[in-house]
Amino acid sequence: MSGIKTKSLSFIFILCSLSIFSCDRSTHDIHLESFVADAHNDVLLRAVEGQNILEYHPESHSDLEKFKLGGVDLQVFSIWVSPDEKEKKYFENANDMINKLNFLISRVPKDWGLAKSYQDITYNSRKNKMSCVIGVEGGHIIGRDISKLEALHDRGMRYLGLTWNNSNHIASSAKDETFNRNSLSNIGLSDFGSEVIQKCNDLGVIIDVSHAGEQTFWDVVDQSQEPIIASHSSVYALCPHYRNLKDDQIKAIAKTGGAVFINFYPGYIDSTFQQKAEIINMKYEVELDILAEKYDPLSNQYWFEETKLLKHEKARIAPNINDVIKHISYIVNLVGVDYVGIGSDYDGVEIMPTGLENVSKLPFLTKKLIEHGYTIREVRKILGGNFKRIFKEVCK
Numbered sequence: 001m002s003g004i005k006t007k008s009l010s011f012i013f014i015l016c017s018l019s020i021f022s023c024d025r026s027t028h029d030i031h032l033e034s035f036v037a038d039a040h041n042d043v044l045l046r047a048v049e050g051q052n053i054l055e056y057h058p059e060s061h062s063d064l065e066k067f068k069l070g071g072v073d074l075q076v077f078s079i080w081v082s083p084d085e086k087e088k089k090y091f092e093n094a095n096d097m098i099n100k101l102n103f104l105i106s107r108v109p110k111d112w113g114l115a116k117s118y119q120d121i122t123y124n125s126r127k128n129k130m131s132c133v134i135g136v137e138g139g140h141i142i143g144r145d146i147s148k149l150e151a152l153h154d155r156g157m158r159y160l161g162l163t164w165n166n167s168n169h170i171a172s173s174a175k176d177e178t179f180n181r182n183s184l185s186n187i188g189l190s191d192f193g194s195e196v197i198q199k200c201n202d203l204g205v206i207i208d209v210s211h212a213g214e215q216t217f218w219d220v221v222d223q224s225q226e227p228i229i230a231s232h233s234s235v236y237a238l239c240p241h242y243r244n245l246k247d248d249q250i251k252a253i254a255k256t257g258g259a260v261f262i263n264f265y266p267g268y269i270d271s272t273f274q275q276k277a278e279i280i281n282m283k284y285e286v287e288l289d290i291l292a293e294k295y296d297p298l299s300n301q302y303w304f305e306e307t308k309l310l311k312h313e314k315a316r317i318a319p320n321i322n323d324v325i326k327h328i329s330y331i332v333n334l335v336g337v338d339y340v341g342i343g344s345d346y347d348g349v350e351i352m353p354t355g356l357e358n359v360s361k362l363p364f365l366t367k368k369l370i371e372h373g374y375t376i377r378e379v380r381k382i383l384g385g386n387f388k389r390i391f392k393e394v395c396k
Contacts, residue, residue: 030376031366035125037074037384038359039159039261039341040135040210040232042348044077045300047100054107059308061346061358064108067130069360073384074121074131076159076231077101078348083140083166084298090141091148098134098155105132116156118392133391135208135231138164139171144192149199158395159206159231162193162216170196171220177213178242188215189223197223204396209233209253210243210263210343217249226394227258232343234260234268235327241268247334254335257393259386261343262327264352269327270319280313307350314351321355325368328382337378341386 043062047053054064067075081093105112113124115131124131134156140163142148149160163173170193172184181187189197197220200207207224208231209217220228230253236244243263245253250260266273281288287309295302331340346352346359355364369379 027367027370028363030370030379031363031383032071034071034366034380035073035384035388036071036362037076037341037387038072038346038362039076039229039343039387040078040137040263040348041075041344041346041359042078042080043346044097044101045080046304046347047104048097049300049304054104059304061344061352064111066359068111070358070362072130072359072362073125074115074133074387076133076135076343078135078137079141079157080137080164080348081141082298082300083138083164083168090138090143091145094136094141094152095155098152101132101134114156116158117395118388121388121391133158135159135161137161137208137211138166138168139193139196140164140166140168142170142196144169146192146195146199149196149205150203153203153205157205158391159208159229160196160200161208161210161212161231162196162220163211163213165211167213169193171216172213173211173216174213174242175211177215187213189219193219194223200224201226204394206258206390206394214246214249218252221252221256224256227256227390228253229258229390230260230343232261232263232345232348234263235330238327238330239267239269239271241271241274243268250331250339251335254339258390259339259341260331261341261387262324262331264324264342264344264346264356265349266314266318266323266351266353267349269323269353273317273319276317277314280310280317283313284310303350311351315354315357318351319353321353321364321368324353324356324365325372328369329372332378337374337381338386338389340382341384342382 041062043053046060056065057063079094079097081090105114112132113129115121115133121131136157162171165173165175167173167176171189172187207228209220209228210230210233234244236246291305328340
């Protein structure tokens with residue numbers, strides 16, 4: 001009997017190997033076997049404020065342990081410097097953040113490796129290391145000095161977000177084009193902005209249009225010769241927020257060969273969230289005033305404390321993982337599975353959807369995609385294959 005059983009099991013195993021779809025494989029295994037790339041994470045903000053993100057932190061969305069549990073193979077670490085920073089040392093502070101990332105990598109060389117090229121990503125994958133990619137969020141960091149763009153590229157920057165919420169010498173932002181249009185001295189790309197686009201194309205820096213205004217967006221589409229991305233944006237048709245992309249923009253990004261990397265933030269995936277969140281903010285008005293007396297309201301520390309205060313209340317009104325799937329599926333249905341990925345914005349926002357509360361929950365995204373009828377091949381494109389393709393094409 002045991003010999004017959006062994007032969008039967010061998011036969012079943014062969015059938016499974018021939019047709020992966022004929023067997024009920026664990027979605028967790030599918031996730032761990034896939035290349036998972038997240039196009040936007042702000043956890044370096046915590047690191048520069050003194051948190052050791054190589055240790056477990058219950059309050060953060062991300063740390064070394066959570067990246068491992070989430071099966072992340074490539075993480076773009078956002079380099080963001082507040083435009084309200086009083087001393088205006090944007091470039092210096094950006095370099096400090098890169099120094100911090102390099103220091104963290106040096107502490108865990110068996111777990112993390114800096115990736116400046118596609119070859120680096122391949123090498124890191126073979127060594128079971130997470131590839132750490134640098135993405136700069138906000139062109140105000142370089143001012144109007146093109147040499148600073150080159151310097152950031154030399155240090156490893158592989159995508160440039162042209163704007164944050166503020167407009168700058170490069171271009172006008174989505175927020176300003178929406179709310180401050182009449183006060184803008186320039187709408188869309190400036191002459192210097194056109195120079196930046198050309199330099200990014202020449203250097204092999206991906207152009208990121210998340211946070212960019214619509215006029216800026218169309219100027220970039222006209223001028224860039226390489227695929228462009230939205231590193232952490234969602235779908236305007238499902239959630240009409242100025243940070244999200246309209247159908248014609250999504251189609252234009254796909255036409256360049258780029259992709260939209262879905263932002264998990266509830267305010268960008270659920271049109272009812274913002275109003276409900278404002279009610280909670282009003283409820284805690286006294287507590288927030290006390291925090292404002294203790295910390296500079298424009299500081300990262302104030303934001304961390306505010307997040308801690310409101311986290312549990314806002315978790316009750318947060319959308320869930322299925323709302324993220326809706327945004328992914330909308331883009332797949334509009335332009336195809338080759339033009340969408342994940343750009344979580346972990347540790348850049350106060351709350352995440354139920355089911356995706358932190359990086360360690362990413363395997364549940366794979367589970368839900370499979371449940372929604374996506375094939376393993378399609379899931380792998382969404383999880384990271386599309387980002388890897390764009391990186392290989394642009395970051396020469």
